[in-house]
Amino acid sequence: MTKTLRAGRAVRTLVATAALASLAACSGVTYAKTPLPTKPATSASKPPAAAAPVSCSNPLQSYDPLPSIPTASAITDGTLRKILDRGHLVVGTSADTYLFGARDPLSGRLEGFDIDMARAVAKSLFGDENKVQFRVITAGDRIKLLEQREVDMVARNMTMNCARWEQVAFSIEYYHSGQKVLVARGNPATTLEDLKGQRVCAPKDTSTLDNLKKVAGVIPVPADTHTGCLVLFQQGKVDAITGDDIVLAGLAAQDPYAVVTRAPAISDEPYGLAFNKDDVYLVRYVNRVLADMERDGRWTAIYNRWLAGALGKAPAPPKAVYGR
Structure with missing residues (x-):
């Protein structure tokens, strides 16, 4: 590993540490829950009818x-x-x-x-x-x-x-957004297919992660949030992040070593x-x-x-x- 790469990794580690500290600070904030309406139960009460299925052609x-x-x-x-x-x-x-x-x-x-x-x-x-x-x-x-x-x-x-x-x-x-890829500057990959054998992060329970899992040969790494993905990226634990274009643009703005590739979006995200x-x-x-x-x-x-x-x-x- 060259001195330049080691220095870059050190800076990225400091950025990751700062990001983690910021997240920890936010976690101390509490939010009042919306009170749920209550309704007295009676012997004549009937269970609510099941909601009708939602038709979805579009x-x-x-x-x-x-x-x-x-x-x-x-x-x-x-x-x-x-x-x-x-x-x-x-x-x-x-x-x-x-x-x-x-x-x-x-x-x-x-x-x-x-x-x-x-x-x-x-x-x-x-x-x-x-x-x-x-x-x-x-x-x-x-x-x-x-x-x-x-x-x-x-x-x-x-x-x-x-x-x-x-x-x-x-x-x-x-x-209207679209799913793209963020990599480290100097990484020649531009698409998810170019990242076969590499670790790619996406948030849990998202269509982004679903799309990632469909790409053969890529190693999906889930995180709770895109910021969690950025921390893993800065720590060298993943090689790339995938997500909607505007989300990745925001991540790249926070990390001088990251870049969103110029490849077209692989999905439509309305x-x-x-x-x-x-x-x-x-x-x-x-x-x-x-x-x-x-x-x-x-x-x-x-x-x-x-x-x-x-x-x-x-x-x-x-x-x-x-x-x-």
Whole structure:
């Protein structure tokens, strides 16, 4: 090993140590759980009927938006009424996906594209974008916390697909991504196929890891988060990381030894905001918010604020598909 490589590994180890310290600091933060509604049991109570299966010929197809944003007093939907009476929205998100959902180390405030999406919904509901309680979750937490109603909404770069529609409901697509590969500078690999025999990290319980496991000869290494993958990469325990393009762009911005390859994305990753599958009215409300944001330019402004530096100026927003 050359002196330059040893020096580079030493710097990367220091970066990894700092990242671990940051994660440890974040883990001390506690988040209040959303209280679950209780209903007195009676001898005449019947078990709830099983939800009807969700038809899914197109995972991008969501529910029609409300015709307009109703006044708070006009909302009678049970789920949304409870949120309004509580006084804040509870949103599951990431704290370590730079540019999408990450904690500012100085202010401690969560910020990024997904965070601004959630704040826009809170602004519509309460007239105040700060009336949102963020709960930091892993990718593996997303579905179970929605099913358990511990969060009202998930804004955590979640890919829409038919299998997930069986478990949760999605808004219209609000961001379109694609799976790519991050390697160390000097690594000649550009695609996953070029990494046969090498260790490649992806977060647990993600479509990214599912796609990785389909590549013959690559050694998949799961981690709880993409930041966990970055730590393993900086420690030399994996040779590459795979993930959605914007996630990898955020990782590369934190490590001068990392680069996202120029190979085309190997998948389409349409992101949707996720909800309990029974909360159809809430999805329709949020679809109205997203449609208004796309029309009046707020979506473009948020994109340019967070992503233009890494990906260039905002494209047209993803085309909404309704009619579910």
